Amino acid sequence: MAEAILQVRNLKKYFKTNSGMLHAVDDISFDVREGKTLGIVGESGCGKSTAGRTILRLLEHTSGQVIFDGVDITKLSGNKLRKVRKDMQIIFQDPFSSLDPKKTISQTISEPIRVNRILTDKKQVEERVLELMKTVGLAERLINSYPHELDGGRRQRIGIARALAVLPKLIVCDEPVSALDVSIQAQILNLLKELQNKMNLTYIFITHDLSVVNHFSDDIAVMYLGSIVEKAPAEELFNNPLHPYTRALLSAIPVPDLRHKRERISLKGEVVSPINLPDECRFANRCFECEARCRRGIPPLLEVSPDHFVACVHHTPPEAAGRAAGEALA
Amino acid sequence: MGDHTAKLILDVKNLVVRYETEDGIVHAINGIDLQLGYRETLGLVGETGAGKTTAALAMLRLVPDPPGVVECERLTIDGRDILNMPSAKMDDVRGKDISMVFQDPMTALNPVFTVGEQIAESLQIHEHLDKRDAMKRAREMLELVGIPGSRAGDYPHEFSGGMKQRVVIAIALACNPKLLIADEPTTALDVTIQAQVLELMTTLKEKYDTSMIMITHDLGIVAEVCDVVAVMYAGHIVEQGTLEDVFNRTKHPYTEGLFNSLPNIYNRTAMLKPIKGLMSDPTDPPPGCPFEPRCEYALAECKTRNPDLVPAGPTHKVACLAYEQEGFHIKRRI
Numbered sequence: 001m002a003e004a005i006l007q008v009r010n011l012k013k014y015f016k017t018n019s020g021m022l023h024a025v026d027d028i029s030f031d032v033r034e035g036k037t038l039g040i041v042g043e044s045g046c047g048k049s050t051a052g053r054t055i056l057r058l059l060e061h062t063s064g065q066v067i068f069d070g071v072d073i074t075k076l077s078g079n080k081l082r083k084v085r086k087d088m089q090i091i092f093q094d095p096f097s098s099l100d101p102k103k104t105i106s107q108t109i110s111e112p113i114r115v116n117r118i119l120t121d122k123k124q125v126e127e128r129v130l131e132l133m134k135t136v137g138l139a140e141r142l143i144n145s146y147p148h149e150l151d152g153g154r155r156q157r158i159g160i161a162r163a164l165a166v167l168p169k170l171i172v173c174d175e176p177v178s179a180l181d182v183s184i185q186a187q188i189l190n191l192l193k194e195l196q197n198k199m200n201l202t203y204i205f206i207t208h209d210l211s212v213v214n215h216f217s218d219d220i221a222v223m224y225l226g227s228i229v230e231k232a233p234a235e236e237l238f239n240n241p242l243h244p245y246t247r248a249l250l251s252a253i254p255v256p257d258l259r260h261k262r263e264r265i266s267l268k269g270e271v272v273s274p275i276n277l278p279d280e281c282r283f284a285n286r287c288f289e290c291e292a293r294c295r296r297g298i299p300p301l302l303e304v305s306p307d308h309f310v311a312c313v314h315h316t317p318p319e320a321a322g323r324a325a326g327e328a329l330a
Numbered sequence: 331m332g333d334h335t336a337k338l339i340l341d342v343k344n345l346v347v348r349y350e351t352e353d354g355i356v357h358a359i360n361g362i363d364l365q366l367g368y369r370e371t372l373g374l375v376g377e378t379g380a381g382k383t384t385a386a387l388a389m390l391r392l393v394p395d396p397p398g399v400v401e402c403e404r405l406t407i408d409g410r411d412i413l414n415m416p417s418a419k420m421d422d423v424r425g426k427d428i429s430m431v432f433q434d435p436m437t438a439l440n441p442v443f444t445v446g447e448q449i450a451e452s453l454q455i456h457e458h459l460d461k462r463d464a465m466k467r468a469r470e471m472l473e474l475v476g477i478p479g480s481r482a483g484d485y486p487h488e489f490s491g492g493m494k495q496r497v498v499i500a501i502a503l504a505c506n507p508k509l510l511i512a513d514e515p516t517t518a519l520d521v522t523i524q525a526q527v528l529e530l531m532t533t534l535k536e537k538y539d540t541s542m543i544m545i546t547h548d549l550g551i552v553a554e555v556c557d558v559v560a561v562m563y564a565g566h567i568v569e570q571g572t573l574e575d576v577f578n579r580t581k582h583p584y585t586e587g588l589f590n591s592l593p594n595i596y597n598r599t600a601m602l603k604p605i606k607g608l609m610s611d612p613t614d615p616p617p618g619c620p621f622e623p624r625c626e627y628a629l630a631e632c633k634t635r636n637p638d639l640v641p642a643g644p645t646h647k648v649a650c651l652a653y654e655q656e657g658f659h660i661k662r663r664i
Contacts, residue, residue: 043521151608182592183591183604186590186604187604190604193601208520212593214593215593235598249522251525252522267525270492
């Protein structure tokens with residue numbers, strides 16, 4: 001198994017609001033293996049984007065550790081932080097608002113190269129820009145075009161080229177294909193996969209689209225109201241989902257195949273506000289298997305089978321269950 | 331009007347819509363025929379710029395003019411000639427006989443009126459109810475879509491996205507329309523909320539015998555709620571048929587491309603096979619088949635001749651010249 005390039009430990013990000021503390025990311029921990037993809041799925045407001053941004057220190061964390069390449073980057077500042085930043089890049093969801101409308105493609109892609117002084121010679125920078133454009137499949141003639149002249153797919157390619165310009169090790173992809181049509185979506189997903197294989201990139205792939213995350217990820221973490229409720233290798237998560245929320249989420253995907261028959265689990269209600277949360281299972285209010293004990297404290301994320309973690313009182317790991325049984329006997 | 335229209339809620343023949351702008355003429359819809367039986371649900375599928383929304387607007391006579399120019403041989407809804415109806419009369423039809431649910435519930439509602447008032451408005455106009463009765467019905471409609479009637483006095487910003495879309499659906503169904511046009515009604519919603527809203531729409535449609543046009547880019551949604559499907563590409567219908575025809579006996583290379591672009595739930599590591607290139611510029615469509623520049627089966631003839639939509643089975647139609655060759659078939663197999 002590949003080494004973990006990124007270890008996130010007990011990461012929290014709270015926002016102060018007028019009505020109380022908003023728990024956007026509430027104590028999440030996970031590892032991302034080098035050259036692999038961790039998918040983070042969840043619905044709007046579950047904290048997946050905030051998590052991605054806090055890991056990159058685009059947002060300052062409330063507490064916890066982010067260990068990248070052996071260094072806790074939450075403690076870095078100044079030059080040291082700037083150096084690490086080069087290794088960690090982000091691709092944003094909306095290719096329309098994440099590009100500066102007043103900059104040409106060439107200016108956008110060359111900026112990180114110049115700012116980080118990777119290359120200083122004008123000629124070399126231009127060569128590098130052309131090389132990057134070729135890597136992401138942009139025609140050379142577009143080098144002096146502005147974002148408004150291009151379609152969504154091409155704009156997202158610029159976003160990818162900009163991220164690659166500093167030769168990063170880790171890229172956070174925040175809903176990179178959600179704004180694109182399916183045929184273009186497939187082009188971009190294939191491009192990202194190809195780049196990963198070629199450059200041994202590590203991805204954190206944030207999305208609400210379960211079929212995309214399944215296709216793209218090695219491991220998947222499911223988030224609900226700031227917490228990870230289930231985490232497993234992609235195959236395992238889809239074949240053997242344990243948390244009631246994961247099961248409901250999987251059953252809600254519309255499948256474009258008439259042979260596909262399944263029981264749909266309809267969830268009641270909607271996600272509650274992440275402000276001033278009660279001390280109980282975050283999903284209890286919508287859960288179809290909720291019992292009294294679900295209201296007693298937040299269930300911890302426990303390993304129930306190798307690499308499969310669940311935070312639900314209905315799924316206790318074998319040794320914990322054994323212990324409980326032993327105690328009962330004694 | 332012929333007898334055949336009596337069995338159809340919607341009958342459109344040779345609809346053409348173009349936008350005449352300073353930068354050139356945008357050919358949004360290039361001659362489509364659509365027929366829909368009572369209580370049926372039609373899925374209108376395609377990507378951005380295929381002309382799905384323009385088609386819906388044309389059926390409601392809402393294409394802005396100028397720059398829009400609409401030409402059509404026949405447009406009837408529930409046997410009534412919509413094409414030649416005076417504008418004032420159209421106001422009686424819209425919101426009463428035909429309703430529309432828009433994609434974005436955040437912008438479809440008026441922020442300065444309560445949701446109750448917004449539902450009551452169409453009841454006052456079309457059903458001539460007085461304000462009190464209309465508000466009473468509005469509360470009932472809210473209950474129907476799963477929102478407590480007591481919230482009728484709340485403003486749109488006090489509701490979540492899923493709830494707002496339920497309000498929009500309540501408005502659309504308030505006057506019991508014969509035809510409901512839903513334009514990407516769940517695209518802005520989360521999957522679990524999407525599942526709730528789709529379930530609600532299908533239940534209400536059954537209950538009130540409404541016919542529906544579901545405009546979507548999501549083939550998964552089509553598989554779930556539609557009876558018949560029309561696939562649009564660059565302002566043309568390229569394939570049309572029952573759900574089984576289009577999903578299990580796919581004929582058109584573009585439809586195949588759409589399926590291949592989607593991650594496969596049975597084989598998660600299979601490489602996606604995207605359609606190469608982009609949709610052609612609608613101000614400068616190719617002279618032949620609109621899909622020819624992106625098609626892997628294209629013949630020399632496809633560059634010059636635009637195929638007609640011809641029968642490929644009892645209920646199935648396809649517009650592709652490759653089928654004129656003996657024994658031609660696409661690669662997709664179910």
